[in-house]
Amino acid sequence: MNASNSRKLSRRTGRPGAVSDLIWGRLIDEAQAAIAAEPQLATQFYAGVLDHTSFEDALIQRLVQRIEHPDMPASVLRHAFRTAIAADPGICLGIRADIQAVLERDPACQRYLEPLLYFKGFHALQLHRLAHWLWRHGQRNFALYLQSRVSEVLQVDIHPAVPIGRGIFFDHATGIVIGETAVIEDDVSILQSVTLGGSGIQSGQRHPRIRKGVLIGSGAKLIGNIEIGEGARVGAGSVVTASVPPHKTVAGVPARIIGDTPGAEPGRTMDQIFFDVGL
Known part of the structure; x- marks a missing residue:
């Protein structure tokens, strides 16, 4: 999928609401600008942003990349995220408020692209949001596994409760x-x-x-x-x-x-x- 087609698809299928659309639109613009500046990294920016149809999909893919393991296949993690987001729209609101907070409070961050792709604090927080949802819905072993894996990979240890x-x-x-x-x-x-x-x-x-x-x-x-x-x-x-x-x-x-x-x-x-x- 080329960048132009990806952008049209993303904005057509993005979640409703001005804030949601603005963040996703900005991410698309930033990814395209990054490819223009560093074309040797185009594969990363397509895989991380432009090949997806929403902020949620792009974020889920990045989080799964960070913590997948033979004990916990990527397909299981993706399904858990999508189930949680579908059941609790508050998770999406939290994700957007968190990425906005990074951009506003971290002078070293100039783009939404940076926390989405690179910042482990943002990633650990979103993985906790999933673990907390799982904990509240009786999937406590899954939640504790996520806590352990995030602690191992990202050096952030938050109890899922x-x-x-x-x-x-x-x-x-x-x-x-x-x-x-x-x-x-x-x-x-x-x-x-x-x-x-x-x-x-x-x-x-x-x-x-x-x-x-x-x-x-x-x-x-x-x-x-x-x-x-x-x-x-x-x-x-x-x-x-x-x-x-x-x-x-x-x-x-x-x-x-x-x-x-x-x-x-x-x-x-x-x-x-x-x-x-x-x-």
């Missing part, structure tokens, strides 16, 4: 670990080597709850049944064992409140240099 909101950004992502009873709301940004861990072997809620718009800096460890309030910031390398009020900045070992956040949603602004609080 964890509910994750929309507009999430995992920057770099290597070493992120999120335990079973954690909760992550919308528009949260988490950098590499962050742990949302438990504090013991008790049952029930034992991991942090991360509210809307939170920013968690690289290497931070948040431990136990605590709440990080809406719009809060956690400094890089901090160890947080107590709840953080909304719109406060915490840093240190152990973390302490060092000031307010400069905006309503630091998870969107990505302000990690704390000049506003004297650091």
Whole structure:
């Protein structure tokens, strides 16, 4: 299929809705521009974008490429993704909000093409969305297999029971670990080597709850049944064992409140240099 025909087919069969169509249309334009700039990579861009008829199809293909294994054939993974997306339109909304978050928050990202094809944080997050759907629908062995495989291949370990909101950004992502009873709301940004861990072997809620718009800096460890309030910031390398009020900045070992956040949603602004609080 040539690029012109692929583009016409994609826009004719793409999912309805302005945001959906705009993202898929942009991906097609970006892939065509990439081929013009680096024609030796044309096969990659056809296989990754132009040979597909929707953003979902292109993403499923890329994710399957990353984690397929003799224990889990590509056909089984594709079927699981398509079943989940058909049953839960919220997955598609989450995918689109996540890729938009990467483009808006990562200054190193200039195209939708980059997270779709290359960014393991985006890939790990979308694979978790499938694992969470499987977990909620009784396919727990399949969900745990995906968790294990993503941890092995992408170095991101999220328990499939964890509910994750929309507009999430995992920057770099290597070493992120999120335990079973954690909760992550919308528009949260988490950098590499962050742990949302438990504090013991008790049952029930034992991991942090991360509210809307939170920013968690690289290497931070948040431990136990605590709440990080809406719009809060956690400094890089901090160890947080107590709840953080909304719109406060915490840093240190152990973390302490060092000031307010400069905006309503630091998870969107990505302000990690704390000049506003004297650091």
